[in-house]
Amino acid sequence: MTTATTAPAGRLTPSPRALAGGGLNALRRHPLLLVLALMVLVFQLTTGSFLDPGNLRGIATDAATLAIVAVPLALLVISGYLDLSVGSTLALGGLVAGWLAGQQHQSPAVAVLGALAVGAAVGAVNGILCCYFGLSAFIVTLGMLTAVRGLAQQLFPLPLSSFGSGFAWLGGSRIAGIDAPVFIAALVLVAGALFLALAPSGRHVFAIGVNREAAYLSGINIRRTPYALFVVTGVAAALAGAIKASVLDSVVAGTSGAGFELTVLTAVLLGGVALTGGSGSILGVLLGVLFLGCLQNGLTLLSVPTFWQQMAQGTALVAGAALAYFGPRLTR
């Protein structure tokens, strides 16, 4: 279960043989890779259109907002914390961006920055309460989930829509031939992976998650890094909200991002991040996000009713946990 902790260290120019071995290793560490490949194959055979470029693009765009939040959330979980408030922060971020762009006629940049600032504020409240006051992250962010949703509905009781063509750029334009949300998600994934591999704080994240007391006695600042991760998670959730608002050109305070926190957490956990902290990898998170995106899309193509889709998603999480628990015992 050491996944990314050991992967990036050591040789900088791996030999081809090492690469092949690394591939096998990756498969052993991420059995989800195999499951994902099988699932894609089954969906392609049954629908015949799953691998069409248009459909893949749809999957990528759907998965993008999930990935943007899943990466910082995964880092937070690795360091032993949790953020359940991201669904509500996403809604508030989308509303603030939409309100600035649509009703205040601000430039798209100002609209997005406004959303990010609100997300940072929510993250800072979570971070201060959890990291500096030592309150339980589960309780604090569960409370914030409800409180921020209530705030969003109080501030924006009516649905917002028609944010203008400028703001639509965020969700609809293409950068280097890739949809903007997918491009942003790719940047977030790369940044997350580089952080874990190359930043000194990346190691600290693991150390704090594995053994907080030992990390403290090693002279590591055990508050600052998780606090920063709470802020970044809030920012990421608000950014995802702004992107969703731009794609849909409308936001409703009561329903936007409802249940999103659980979907993101599912993706993170499916990706092999341990809820107890201390282990996980960005590659795993990517796989978890893609798995959920493909599952949802394939089942929709097969016209499976929504409730069955939810059942499939939930079953996948429990099956994944069971696999992670029993798998090593069976192979040994």
Added chain:
Amino acid sequence: MTDPNLRIRGLSKSFGGVKALDGVDLTVPAGQVHALLGHNGAGKSTLIKCLGGAFPPDAGTIEVGGSSHTRLSPRESIAAGVAIIFQTLSVVDSLTVAENIFLGQEWTRYGTVHRRAQEEVAAGLLERVAATCSPRDRVGDLPMGQRQLVEIAKALSRSASVLVLDEPTAALSGAESAALAERVEDLRTQGLAIVYVTHLLAEVERLADAVTVLRDGRVAHHSTVAGHTRRELVDAIVGRPEPVAHGTAAGRTTGGAEEPGGADELGRTDEHGAADDVVEGITRAPRLTVHGFRGPGFGPVEISVAEGEIVGLYGLIGSGRTRILETLFGSRRASGGSVRVGERAVTAAKPSDALAAGIALVPADRRRQGLFPVLSAQDNALLPSIRPLARRGVRALAAERRVFDALSQAVGLRPARPRLSAAAFSGGNQQKLVLGRWINQARRVEVLLLDEPTQGVDVGARQEIYQVVSSLASQRGTAVLFASSDPEEVVALAQRCLIVSRGRITGELRGAELTEAALLSAVHEADDTGPATSAPATSAPATSAPATSAPTTSAPMTSEGAA
């Protein structure tokens, strides 16, 4: 009622080829206090655990309450009338005194707990042990001594006929210890058979009717209390009439345990300068100077460690040695005094302050405070060095690897695999990783504090760790201060040893006087509760004169080993 008598015959127990108990006999009639002595690892705990049903013995019989058993389950042990009061009490802090006494045997009426009846009976039991607390008090709010009495009352409620007390005064203040001694005497007159495990000879003299000393799993000494001297007991505990002196003392050893003499004996040892490294130590510049240092449950203490010197802190569990180290390192708050590293004054409010000043600590509880089990060996050894090695905020992977390789060679890490998770290493190699965190090339540590440096470490790795620490001191001039409860370790590693008792430094041993026997008699005799009669030469001069005469602080000392 059953016959309150304990008779153990030929009890043996092995753990993976090591004989922890080898044919031990122990008989305690009703109304007797039997003291059980022996040094760590002598087999006392194993004996108690066999009696309590935690381990099944390999051979032998336990007769208790009139019936004979070859093995006991915990439930059978309680039913037979055995009650064991461990050092770490098993009371539930959040429940009341009465609830604790009746835990697992609640009195019910109409399907609910009959609180009033329980409290009435509890009050009677508390009176029997002369506890001052009320049945309705929350146990978590009580001082240590009262909690212990609650546990004894609980034992009485189960009509125990054999009471085992495992180092009962280790966590108690002087006054509480004296009160406990009276309770033990009461219980003896009430007809209980009492097994009293202790390290303190003064307690043996005050309380015991008979004594058994265990060494290496065997009965090394058995007598009624009048039939022995302190010297005989210490010799039985140590097991060597001719203790091996530290260093290469030329000629015969002076000031050894078997040589009773006056205080001038000590002066003579210094004059002799038997161990030359110590003489050098005196001339070397002090690296760590601790003056009037006070903290939770200890102090004031005076400690000075020279450049390249290795000094031991030896004392029983609860004596304060761990707290002194933890407070120096900033993980506990000091309440007074000064600490200097070289010429610089240091105030460490948290570990990172101490580290910035060049003070590092390797904690005793490796699992909880030292190791990151699922992280790689390299991460474990280099964690605090990653940021200093990084350039412009980016990790220097090649440099990290270089530092790790040099370190793993220096400490003899096996296997020397940087990516293997720390959990996969043996205890000794895990300790090398935690130690390596402070002694690698990327760190500059002026003062290294070690708490039980080889706890849970096999014999081979133990020697390697001693060598690493010794060469660190001699080659890099690091000042080393370590705490240990193992006299063998102190003799092997320390150049000088301070004796810690009840939060004070009560003596110092150096050179040829630093022997296992001297260490044992120093702590066994350094105790407030008993009169310090006929202190032999080996109990050493008090380095800080006021330490022994000043009254004990009222702060209750809790057992620190696990805390």
